[in-house]
Amino acid sequence: MAGAVLALLRLLRADPRLAAGVSAAAVLGFVVLARPSPSVVRAAAMAGVVLLALAMGRGRSAVPALAAAVLVLLLADPALAVDPGFALSVLATAALVLIAPGWSDALQRRGVPRWVAEALTVPAAAFLATAPLIAGLNAQVSPVAVVANLLAVPAVAPATVLGVLAAVVSPLGAPPAQACAWVAGPAVWWLVLVADRAAAVPGAVLGWPGGLPGAVLLGLLVLGLLWFGRSPRWRALLLAVALGLALVLVPTRIAPPGWPPPAWAVVACDVGQGDAIVLATGRPGWVVLVDAGPDDGPVDACLDRLGVQRIALVVLSHLHADHVGGLAGALRDRAVGGVAVGPVREPGWALREVAGTASGAGAPLVALAAGRRLEWPALTIDVIGPQHPAAFVDGDDGTAVNDGSLVLRARTPAGTVLLAGDVELAAQADLLASGVDLRADVLKMPHHGSRYTSVAFLNAVSPRAVVVSVGAGNSYRHPDPGLIGALERAGAAVRRTDTAGDIALVGRPAAGEELELVSRGSPLPEPR
Template sequence: MNEASRSPSGRWRILAPAVLAWALVASAILVPGCGRWLAVAAFGIGVVAIGRVRARGRAVVLRCAGIACAMLVVLGARIDALEQVREDPQFARTATSGRATTLDIELRGFPKTSIDERGRRSSWAPAVARSASGDMPVVLWFAADSLRSDSPRSGAEEPGDRSGDANLWGPGTLALASGTLVSLDAGSSARYGVRVTSFDAVATDGADSASATIRAVTTHAAARLRAGLREAAAAVPGAELVPGFAVGDTSLVPERLDQQMRESSLTHLVAVSGANCALVVAAIFTVSGWLGVPRRARIALAGSALAGFVAVVGPDPSVQRAGVMAAVVLLSSFGGKRAIALPGLGLAVLALLVNDPWQALQPGFALSVAATAGILLWVPDVMLLLGRVFPSPQWVRLPVAVAIAAQFACGPLLLLVQSGFPAAGLVANVLAAPAAPWGTGLGLLALLAAPLLPEVSHACVWLASMPASWVVATAEVTAALPGARWAWPGGWGGAALLAGVEITVLVAWWLLERRFGEHAVRDPGAPSPGAPVTSGRTPWGWNVPRPRRTAVWSAALLCGALGAFLGPTLIAPTTARLTTPHTWSVVACDVGQGDALLLRDPGTPDTVMLVDTGDDPERLDSCLERFGVRRIAILVLTHDDRDHVGALSAIDDRVDRALIAPSNREDGDVRPVLASLQTAGVSTQVGGSGMIDALGGLHWEVLAPEPGATPADTNSASLVLRVEAGATSVLLLADTGEDEQLALQRTGADLDVDVVKVAHHGSSDHDSGIFTAASAEVALISVGADNGYGHPTASVIEGLRRTSTTVLRTDELGSIAVSGDPGALDVWAERGASSEEQSER
């Protein structure tokens, strides 16, 4: 190992205690009152550790323990102080009572958009509420009509007055917010959520403090810049990602594109990250260097630019993390200066936790730290390896090496968020890496030019739309690739398995690179003993001989890692496909707490009906792949609830036509489902009783609701169908309740079927007579494991048993396929039930 790559002594002396403190803080904040005891215990242990160090002299472990204890004393005291505010009794009483209240609010970030459970966009913002104990952290949830754009005041708007335009609200905005309080989990950064019914921004005046006035003016200017960029991007086709590149504003990103970027692991490009901050700082350093500005002045200019960037983006925790991590990466020259790289990361972790200890449990915090650690540890070696394989300039290899290192480090943590291995994610990030900085840089130029030079701003946005279009195309292509996400177990088990594979690969790599103290050997091609000596990092050509034991161990480790990786990604899925029946008529896909059913005539296997989509695109895609469904001839969306239509964007490009439920009085005529289908070019038809159709061996009749009716809500608007899938008849009850089921029986429709899909995941809102009328051989209940609703209820299970119907549940069996002839149906299940469950059925 050469000296240039050797890590300096003591590089873990700050990072290791910081990681230990992080883990203990994450546990302490889950138990209110634990912070003070953590500080007391750490103080006592620290005193003992310092005493032992003084007695023994240079003891590395004891020194690290002393540093960790010092960190924990500070963090424990900080947690205890903040908990005194979070446990304010007046807030607790208000939240428990459920009564509406009015709060004195200060926003701590710009409002952000999100999509609710029915696909409708809504807004939220981080804030603090004034209390007798201090600033209570809350999150505001804005209803569609609570963002007031009219001001109760008259006259011209002053610089500090943001009450007249919701688009100009941001950090420092003072307001009176009315709504109801909702208690959040102990591990949440915000103690309460506020369902806002009205929000009146308060203008600042001369009576306010100077700091408040400065914040108000700064927020006003930053909000105007953001609004100007958003308006400019909305006017340019293909520029919907530009505000996201520049300032993390994703309000223009359509739901379909957002889903594609999630599937291709590109969402970090439109969320302000360390890359944005690094680009700002690097640009200022480069330009000021060209102008001959002294180094100290360049540092001051870069710091000022970074502060201005944070002001425009908003001082959210994610932005604070991005700025701090970017500073660590830049100061260490992407890990090239090992003496300050990892200690700097340890100090960054400590500073961020002192600012907000509740970040310790946030996935974004863990991903940010992991990505930064990966960059610091592996970028130099990855760049060297890329240079060996693909000789190229450093500026070409650097973004690719950063993407590889960050993805490698974050892989196990991402499995805690969603299962599956994003095979296309690395490819997508490598392809998008060169375009993102151009989009970010041009977007920031457009942001700054908008107030004074609108034409220049428009031109910059137009130029930025080119790299934005490249990223959009990358997301579309990689998300649609076969096998874009490989099977891999989620949760802690899947994360531990992937971490084990990665650690094994790293150990094998270190062995091959002679990192365990082997002496350098002479190149066998050297003609004399005085020839140059090499360390084993020879590129192509002569390979330096290594001890046989090293080669054997490295090969064994790599083979073990390959086997562990291929098991979940290749062997298990292949085995599953080989054992899946190919003559199915009905399939209940396991999509969690939602519905998604496939129907077809086995004689015409390419003509498939999909009834509802569930709310988990990955699970739906997995089910379609397992049962060989590539095209959907007819899509039936029984109603608009999220657990029935939430995964629509994942399959709408594979749908020929759709049958949808009518509008209802609760939601009105604004239907995101209809808009999504129209955007995808899918022809739609509103269903109603009496409608009969057929396609490729499928025959169906709509039994409810009445045509032209406007039901009260989504459940009562549910389409009820009787489908003939070849020889198998199926009754699909959607989410109908007892009233709708009684009305259905009064119509005299033929309800006698072979298979019944139980309504509303087996809720108690059922009429038992519907099961008697169906007299089905098999009942399918699509329900999520450990759901909080108690589905399916005992009364539904008992009602089905009284009719001698076999009950099959997706929470117990996974995806379920029904095939065979009526009276002798064959059932296949993804996973077997326990013997106790079998006996109960």
């Protein structure tokens, strides 16, 4: 907001002190509009420091102002002393007034336009200053953070300014406010797209020593880079090293050689704590997708890695968020034949969201139930459950929805696969009692390896291989160690997406041969 006001006043050739004062008033108005929550007040105080530096015409004069702002805020709210967000704001602001101007001037001397120089140096300086603290707090660093911020920069100002304008003009009537929001739409879409794609890049977050030692180590490394970067020879060496690492690491992180493996039949995508299973249909580019994981980015990235352009059918085993949350990402820029749901249509809000997403992609919403068979050239799917879907009641802990999962038995060139959704003990007992054929070469473990899986059910399936779609460090403690240990002792090969990344079933095994499971690696990082 301050930048928009400054830009307008610069066009009018206003005095810098007047421009800074009017911008400060705009910041105060934004605080009132957004409500003075701690994060908003903190950001406004830091913005005031930058505006003061502009008004005084000397960036280094902002350091005492920054120190004064920090002291005033700590006196007003002592809890900020141990607030990570406060520390990050202070470091980022210090970088903006001390590091970014020098970098921007250096780029401008080399012929870079001012706006481009500022757009490049601001996120780079802020990242460099905050990286040691982030590493110490989270035991991780993000190589893609600077790139993500650079890509997001063009959309931040339009989204923010137009959003504020929509709120300001709303008392005049809905049409002008809606017009502002409509114009802001592409910018907001771009921000969401950058966040989705950046979060889905394998290796976007790398492990680093945590705590004070990790922060100090990265801080010393950053200082060393700044010091040696002042020498032209060292800059050339550092640039060569960075390019070499990028050429080696980026391709292997994003698209490792040999992926997808030839003749893959089934792929369990690593989407974190959720399910997304891709089945080849035998028609080039066409697949069946069973569930879409919890978020747009991971499932979209997995389908991209497999070269999927068209989805014959999306089957949503049930309507919990970890199975339907990524539906929009799966359908993004892909033709889709339809979206199928089972007999349990709860929770209602999830069904409405699924229906809206399917409609936006031009895909019909269809129903599946036990007894249905679906066929493609190299894939046959039999819907074998739920046999007796339980009635959903308000306040249910999710068991009824889990037990209402669609259970699919797929025949592929690489073997039979049982996709058990999130069925728990009652639904498993129903399947056993029905006498339906549960035998399969590969079992997609029910409910991410939950302990609510019966030994009788596992014995009836008698899988040669087990795939567990599960998120690293999940709070549910999935999968259950006892069940996994028992399966391994029984001779089943167990693969988990939290440790192996995407997992593919490939080949055409002869009788008695081992199934071939290929892991892509680079699993999603453990959440912090």
